[in-house]
Amino acid sequence: MPALPTPETVLREYAFWLERERADTYRVRAFRQAAEVAAALEPGAVPTTEAQWRALPRFGPKTAALAAAAVAGEVPQALADRRAAGAASLAPAGDGLRALLRGDLHTHTTWSDGGSPLWEMAEVAEALGHEYLAITDHSPRLRVANGLTRERLTAQWEEIALVQEMRHVRVLRGSEVDILGDGSLDRSDDLLAGLDIVVASVHSDLNADADTMTARMVGAVSNPHTTVLGHCTGRRLRDDGTWRAQSRFDAEIVFAACAMFGVAVEINSRPERQDPPLELIELAKEAGCLFSIDSDAHAPGQLDFLSYGAARAVEADIEPERIITTWPLPRLLDHARRHRS
Template sequence: MDPVTALRRIAFLLERTQAPTYRVKAFRTAADVIADMADGEVGKRAAAGSLESVRGIGPKTAQVVVEALAGEEPRYLRRLEEEGAAAPLAEGGERLRAALRGDCHLHSDWSDGGSPIEEMGRAAAGIGHEWAVLTDHSPRLTVANGLSPERLRRQLDVVAEANERWAPFRLLTGIECDILEDGSLDQEEELLERLDVVVVSVHSKLRMDAAAMTRRMVAAVRNPHADVLGHCTGRLVTGGRGKRPESEFDADEVFAACVESGTAVEINSRPERLDPPRRLLRRAVEAGVLFSIDTDAHAPGQLDWQVFGCARAQECGVPAERVVTTWTREELLAWTREGRIPARG
């Protein structure tokens, strides 16, 4: 294992187990520093014992580099593996997780994610996905560095260039588009038309009157550009941002609108969200909606969190054939562009 791979693997395992951000960043930064060094420089510095004099490399990361260069499995990585950092994160959902082909909701450092597009795409391919959708935030969410139309157009070019190098894996274009108070979507019509997948989510006025919230969400999921309704209740059940109650709305009316319009309901796998709650997830199953099991990942290691959503989906009786993230890329795009749902026998 080369030093860069070892450092990135450690960062990935730390992220998936929700280790402190500063610890993850130390290994990811060191990986970037080593990757940027000239040929032969890493070996020379390791032999001279001068790795720690390089900005971004500390004692622990330097030790990982030295051991990897010696052809050994770094002790830090071995300890993580032995302590279960690579073990399953949840019980149940294994069958559904094995059927997944992609993820419709992930972020990069173009908005509020912590890693570049290149790193997120590489990680998605590395865990076995055939495709994933980049869904950085829309402009209204300034706190998350939402993408203006101009920045989104630039991002489309970056994704197109990356895909030329990544075949057969494909990073699809998308957005997590704010649902505005009147139910309209926070991005130019022309851009929404160009994107492969549009996730629509409420991020503001989460405590508005239930009737108004219902109208707002129904209008959004009926928008012809809406493909997935993201984290529908907006709740937070744990985590550094504290707890937040569910938004109030008529779930049956919203799910009926999703069925009518062909918009999928997201099963958000983030541990602090786990949205929708089980009681609503079961009602969505009964309503006959499509589902998208997504990570809402903001870092590479979080892409492994899909198992949390799979476990809840399996527990609540979600049929695998109604999960769009089990579909091939061609099937997914036929659905988002033409409304065609693949036949499953």
């Protein structure tokens, strides 16, 4: 994070720490909206006192205090406290493996259902030491998540090129592509060929019978463009502490297909997913699968969730060499293109 604070950077960093600790979305949004207001101010119009900041839209007592301290050249105590708390690992058991992870192949931005723009996700990924970051916003069928049409996806590629000019982290063209009912992918072959990374995931008809779901997943895994099988069971932890049930499928067949076609089984790091569960990670390991530890981040602070996934991989005793997100970028990209003509 910047050594010299500005109102915008202080507010964005405070939001980062809130996201990392899984604070309520409405709390995070308040700081990010205030940061946008601060970023839009002309140099001569920047307030200097808390009262002046409070007079601006989107500013309340907390955001105004942070901004005023930044203008005074101070690191606000509230931010210093967040930094101190954030120095502790999210999942110490995974720290050794987390240090070996070079990147993240599953992230979302405001192009679909993420909470921050592409440039900010790339900026924070670089600050966290990532060598590469795949932007994998949703495909068009998932309208509830503002999935990207053909036109919007190609426009996103243009933004990726612009952001890449300002960043050292390699920003990869990606997409989380819906697995359709017949096992095909929710993208045309020409667009799939233009992607660096394809995460294939089931988001619909999660209660289908096991035979149907198995056939869908095997169809997607056999697609030559598929890099990663995303959150394969679809389970989620609800607010009341119960789990949304796992999809039913023949895991031995699906994982055998993953091993055959070289598709990595995602270890999804989101705390409310923890997908797949440990017994399925171990089954995939026995089947000879590769793995990809991904954050599935929808906000910058969630990029650090990789620690959770690393801890689960350690628990399952997965060898680092079998985790494609430990690989250097050239090897990763060669693997992703292995079946493409």
